Amino acid sequence: MKKSNWVMILGSILILGLFLFPLWNIRLEAPQYPIPLGMDIYINDFADEHPHDIKNINLMNHYVGMKYIPETIPEFKIFPTVIIVMFVLGLLIGIKGNYKWFMTWFIVMIVLAAAGIYDFYLWESDYGHDLDPKAIMKFTNPDGSIMGFQPPLFGSKDILNFRAHSYPQLGAYFLALGIAASFVAYILGRKEQRKT
């Protein structure tokens, strides 16, 4: 088997890292929380960074009328299925396919990842803006509109007394490496094609 095929196989295996490591982390810092509150987002779960963090985030957020972070969301079924399918396809392409297939897999993955990030953004936006009208505390922006509490998609941001951080975690790096590997496989495959 050609080198490019091996790289493609490696790339598709790498994306399985999503099942081992969190994809993303949202962390809230405030003076009263010398140990910050954090939530690790896995491909199939929301998990406490420290014991009871999500419960305590919910308790904080109910004052401004935010909904509780759900136990589960439909994405936790969809995302793992998509990743498993893409892994199997990647493996098959790696064994049987050529560089054109590698490129196709790469593009599909980029599209899926973008869709995932957009979905995450929609959830965050809803979570940050769909507030209980009977919220204990209501805040408005300087322009008079109701203040939202959406955490940043990527980066850090001040939200009232908290500083919120949102950054990719090890799972996301595995995904990125996997996708990058398929592109490398494509380049290698094309070179190998020209030599023969």
Place this chain on the structure above:
Amino acid sequence: MRKLSYFILSGLLLAGMISCNNGSKGDKKKGALGSNAAEKVYVAPGEYDEYYAFVSGGFSGQLSVYGLPSGRLFKVIPVFSQDAEKAWGYNEETKPMLNTSHGFIPWDDSHHPDISQTNGVVDGRWVFINGNNTPRIAKIDLTTFETTEIIEIPNSAGNHSSSFVTENTEYVVAGTRFSVPIPQRDISIKEYKGNFKGTLSFISVDPEDGGMDLKFQIMMPGFDYDLAHPGRGASHGWFFFSTYNTEEASTLMEVNSSQNDKDFIAAVNWKKAEEYIKQGKGKMMPAKYAHNVYDEKTHMATSTMKDQVLMLDASELPELVYLLPTPKSPHGCDVDPTGEYIVGNGKLSANLTVHSFTKMLAAIEAEKFEGDAYGIPILSFEDVLAGVVEQAGLGPLHTEFDGKGNGYTTFFISSEVVKWKVGTWEVIDRAPCYYSVGHLMIPGGNSREPFGDYVLAMNKITKDRYLPTGPEVTQSAQLYDIRGDKMELLLDFPTVGEPHYAAGIRADIVMKNSKKIFKLEENEHPYAITNEGETKVTRNGNEVHIYMSTIRSHFNPDNIEGVKVGDKVYFHVTNLEQDYDVPHGISMIGANTSELLIMPGQTETFVWEPKQVGVWPFYCTDFCSALHQEMQGYVRVSPASSSIELSWSLGED
């Protein structure tokens, strides 16, 4: 200036009284003022102290937790006295902790804390402390800093020579101050001699869960047993008790028990006691004593009444106890870190007597006895004497060691701490105390490896040292730096109750084990709830049980109807929080008890017996959150004849 002149005056007086006092005290005072003492005790905001100090509250019955070197108070742990702030002895869960064979007792006199040890070194798992008045030993768990066990000591009265641990916490040991008729009976006080007896109690400690059990007692002659310390190293397996009133007087004790030139230090071979027990030489005798255990899972205490104790009679069992003559009613009985030297602090003397464990063994081996007391061999003073710290001060009480070859002894009458060298017995340094020091404490001092950085002197009198507060003024402790050749006074700080004695330990050994919350899923309280869906109110005759929850910032339920005059209403309140430092409190108007203060994951119960018809409020007493002031509710109380059914709700309009 006034202080200084007082100081010089007292210095002069002392110089006149004690030949070895060379009047150098005045210079030291200046030295302390001229140094950077403030820097040495300053712990910057957000920083931690180096040491925990567990300081007994004396007649407050409690145990205070301070940081050293700052002298900041962190917590007062309720032990033997009711504490309305924490509902200790008021809520249904902890009332059994204060049960005794005499019934519920809301107070005691807490004296000598000691930290558990492993291999002769403080391990920071538990603190033990004695209740003096109604003899008891308590255990404080250093993961929760709460009292989790109290065992009563039968056949004891004035439980003073307690509570000291052996080097692997095999036992926590207690001795009686008063001798009494054993078993108790109706006889004339004049029949004291020969009829009154003392006991020394050995309470085993389970190495896993710390469970205490009164394993055996040793019946002793009718002396007063004052203080004690364990042997360590070579002398591990022995325990040493100071005695006074070997005269066996029962009245005008200040005169009549001060007649003998020498009293004794009793050396008890507890390994030998264990052998005798194996051979069946102990006798079970009837006794009534309470054993109270707090369960961290059920958050409740249970009190069990025991009915017998295993007794070994020192007069009948040879090689169990030997008596070491020690001058002048010795008070403190202290053992150096090597276990070789046993210091008898003869409180009516100017000298300190130091016995040698090796010499004691040799004298026993050679059977060189001077006589006996009720069949217990008395060794000769000269045979066991290691040395004398001559004319060190007036009224020596207690000695601790720095682990660097020095002893530090407090002198009550001359009001000072004196540093002396172990082996040469020469006085090296002295530092005044303000005033009349009792115990002193070096962190880890009762172990093989003291942390010899500081000595804490605990004073009996403060007089003019602080802003006056009427006739009753604060009690206080004083911190000295002992890292250099000279002791340096760093800090005075006020204490809770009488700072009788203390035990100290390096903070890092303890703080890593300190719990942040109780896990809700581990809560096994019979009236606990794990979520707000389980809240309810039930009736059983005139007993009403409210299964209530607290979480920021509401009670669930917060509206309750159907309670009637004459009902006994139990509020079982579970704090559903699982976040560090988010307790909730609750108090009910007219309830004849204290508030509750409930830690995250914990359930506590108070009882309210409403006597008047009406609508009565309750509220959260601990400032828990931004909406703390809104954390409140109502109970409707109807006449006894009312037929209104129980109902409860939260958030229903």
